[in-house]
Amino acid sequence: MVLAKFEVMLKSESLSFSYPGGSPIYFPDLHCRSGEALLVLGNSGVGKTTLLHLLAGILRPATGKITIGNTVTTDLNSVQLDHFRGSQIGLIFQQAHFLYGLSLKENLQMAQYLAQKQQNNQLIFQLLDRLNIGHKLNNKPSQLSQGEKQRAAIARAVVNSPALLLADEPTSALDDTNCTEVIHLLTEHAREAQAALVIVTHDNRLKEQIDNQIILS
């Protein structure tokens, strides 16, 4: 596993994207090793979310190539891409959003189901315990506090042991205490799962916590 530390988990080369009728946006190349975190900073409107969606395979780039682990995701067809996203990529958003009819446990089971993985309740219990929301297992997402919701979102993102964790403004809705805690948990879980962690944000509080930084402009 020593070797794995130096393995490049995420690599993007000469990515560009253009919205219909808009001028193309060019993105700097990204590198991120497994277990490491990369902070992508920039003001609103510079295309942070677009970049994140490109990496997640939610949008297709106009040019360029994305490699995650051994897979060139830009070469996958849409069905393969959906499956790859479900099993290899964990997504965290600014507003944690769940399926509100389902309990926390069922939301995590749904993530396992959609990734076509074996249902593993033991794993779900352990994960939620370690994130200190084990007691909310059977609660509906609407009964969780903002901080608890974000921790639950982390649980859902890492439940399938993804190769890549993508977080879009994960802290901007949180106070300082929760912000520090969430970043700590994210980096910790990414390290443990040997996943590459990419956080896009305009939250300057994160600058001091993650060394590896790229600024979009």
Add this chain to the structure above:
Amino acid sequence: MARPWQTFLSLLLIMMGVSVISMLLQMNRQLEKNFNKNISGINMVIGAKGSPLQLILASVYHIDNPTGNISLQEVQKWVTNPVVEKWIPLSYGDNYKGYRILGTNHLYPGHYEARLAEGKLWENSFEVTLGAIAAQRLNLGLGDEFQGAHGLVGEVSVHKEKNYKVVGILQPTGTVVDQLILTGLNSVWEIHEHAEDHHAESDSVEEDREITAVLIKARNPAMGMMVARSINDQSSMQAALPAIEINRLFGLFAVGIDTLKILAWVIMIISGISVFVSLYSSLKTRRYDMAMLRAMGASPFKLFSFIMLEGILLAVLGFILGILLSRSGLFFLGTVMEADYNFDFSGVRFMLEELSLFGFTLLIGIGAALIPGLQAYFIPLSKELANG
């Protein structure tokens, strides 16, 4: 299920549509089955002039009043025609607690292939043999005696002079015989002579016998029709053909049944629209959920099938509830009809037409879910997540 009440409404509409259509199908079948079973080979009925349909309903189905009486002597002139294979005289007069006492000969139970459960067929005057249901409902057994009441229903004037005696009980046949009290023609004649004793000086009783109707089975139905025409033209009686009259009756029913059917189909169409509105509007509030599911690895086709499954589930559930409602409705109707109209509603079974009704209900569910399903399929994922 984002909107439980809207879903409930859709379910209710499907259920109503299905149950009305299924009930109409079943009732139509039961009506035809019952009417055709009781005709069973009777080509012609001779009775007093009047409505031919009334004559048929009264003397074949025993659900209407007779048109009047005819002279046995005049009947005998016609039934000697070689076309007539079998003729059965019927004479009404009395009832016991609403069950008709029918004077006839032994050909009548024979015609319906009724077998004796116990005892024997009537021989002497005032001996009766009971149909299975009549015996059971009236709680009468062998050797029991009762007094008949004049007329076909109720107990307005009871014949106190003479008791009927039960000498036999028939096995169930599933025909009108089950609901009748059978006796000899003599019993009917005697009890009414007795009642009119004071003014009938009985000059030539033998020649003056009256009966209510005659059931005729012809050797050749076409020839039978010609005989019927002659009787209608040349005698004071009328001859009615059950097949024709019953077709006419079904023709009358059909108008009502068709109207109800159209109404039921309209309900079905509205239920489809309701399912559509319910899925469509709930999808509006669930667009972000759908995008989430995509982000978590669900393919567009999977979302499409989720929505379709909801539509199909509603259709299947609505169909099952509708069939259950229709069956309980028929059961209730059956108890009423059997008591009042000698109508046997048993043997309700799943019909082929109901299978196609199921197919149609499924189509409505699929059709209603199609547009919302396609909308979920083509959801603009990135835009939806960014708006989150």
